[in-house]
Amino acid sequence: MNRTVHFLTGIRSEYDILAPVIAAVDAQPDLDAKVIVTGAHLTGLHGHSVRQIEADGYHIAARIESLLASDGLGGRVKGMALQLAGLSDLFTREKPDFLVVMGDREEVMTGAVAAIYHHIPIVHIGGGDHADDGNVDNLVRHAVSKMAHLHMATTELSALRLRGLGEEPWRIHVTGASGLDRIMATPNLSRTDLEKALGVDWHGEPYAVLLYHPTITDFAEARAHMASITRVLETTGLNIAVMAPNSDPGNQAITLEINALIARYPKAKAFTFLERTVFINMLRHARVMVGNSSAGILEAPSMGLPVINIGIRQRGREHGDNVIFTDYDAGEIAAAVNKATTDEDFRTLVAQRRTPYGDGKAGQRIAEVLRTVELGRSLLDKKWIQGVK
Structure with a gap:
């Protein structure tokens, strides 16, 4: 009998990283992949990105409406309640052999909670990763790691951290980051x-x-921070391709500043959603990437793309030689842009494409684990192993 694997996704960026794993699972004759769609995927405000999942031809197990029209902290928490209710209804009707979640967004937490109460093994991609930025994402990621039954770590350091949390070594697999699979394909x-x-x-x-x-x-300062960045980029004379922010609190304020930039700077163009091939090639041809997206940490090194990471988000994460970290000071940002775009020594270093995140074969490795791991109580019943000193 085939094993059924449900993948949970709530936003375009998350799906793009999951997509190579879904494809690898779907290619296995004894595995059946289905996708649970929620959050920003189901709203036009974020490009109605469920269309990409539909275009890829995957079976959608459920569509769970959960994104509220809120730019504050409470909206995200209330949305999680909607996700929990929808997931529990789904798992009552249809119990998969695995639930795969990725990273550290709210749907990762709700998916894990719903799955453990329905006795469904949780497969967590990206556990053990850590940033010293004080963001709630770290707390969610580590909490889900303790609930997860199988860990698909992106690096050896992440695997070491998971062992330090008391996880049994046989549950931990170093697969690399599946975002690199997507780039290579x-x-x-x-x-x-x-x-x-x-x-x-x-x-x-x-x-x-x-x-x-x-x-x-610091979401209350989101527009001011975005304005600091856009003002510097305008002075460079560069064309600017601006992507819409995620659905976290503060996203509406950032969108207002994006609209203001487009109105005053004719060399900028904004995009709510881009098809995967277009987005990847936009990064491939770019002179520099600016902001605080995890794409700058995980995927950009493999493309030889210089990245300026601004603010506290992503601080302390494993990264390649391509990343320059700055605060919101205009002079500091300007100096970083100048280095990233004109310093030939730096650009030569970045062009070597060194990355700690693997070789682009994560999807294959994850699919093989799901195909061969023993199901039953041995998988569901977790033990505590004394952490690595």
Whole structure:
């Protein structure tokens, strides 16, 4: 009998990282992949990105509406309650052999809670990762690691941290980051074809990709922080491709600043959603990526793309030689942009594409674990192992 694997996703960026794993599972004759869709995927405010999942042809097990029209902390918590209710209803009707969750967003927590009460093994991708940024994401990630039955760690250091949490070594698998699988599988577009897909006429001139998300610890200052970044980028004369922020509190304030940038700076263009091939090639052709997205940490090194990470988000995470960390000071940001775009020694270093996040074969490794691991009480009943000193 085939094993059924449910994947839970609530936002485009998360799905893009999960997609290679879903594809690898779906390719196995004895595994059946299904996708649970929730959160920002189901709203036009974030590009109605469920369309990408539909276009990829995967079976959607459930659509759980959970994103409230709120830019405050309470909306996210109330949305989690809706997710929990929807997931419990689904698992009552249909109990998969595994639930796969990725990273540290709220749906990872709700999925794990619902799964453990329905006795469904949890597979957590990205456990053991850590940033010294004080963000709630770290707390969610580590909490889910203690609930998870199988860990797909992206690096050896993350695996070491999981062992330090008392997890049994046989449950921990170092697979690499599946975002690299996605990059390797994405065909190249010429600069001309990319500009056509983006609907811009930049004549091959250099451009920056701006992708900045709110951080819960300082979300009230989100617009001011975004304004600090955009004002500096305007002075560079670069074209700017601006991606919409995630659905975290503060996203509406950032969107207001994006709209203001587009109105005053004709060399900028904003995008709510881009098809995967277009997004990857936009990064491939960019001169620099600016903001605080995990894509700058996980995927950009493998593309030789310089990244300026601004603010506290992502601080302390494992990263390649491509990342420059700055605060919101305009002079500091400007100096980093100058280094990233004109310093040939730095750009030569970045071009070596060194990354701690694997070789682009994470999906295959995860699928093999799900295909071969023994099911039953031995998987569900967790033991505490004295942590690594």
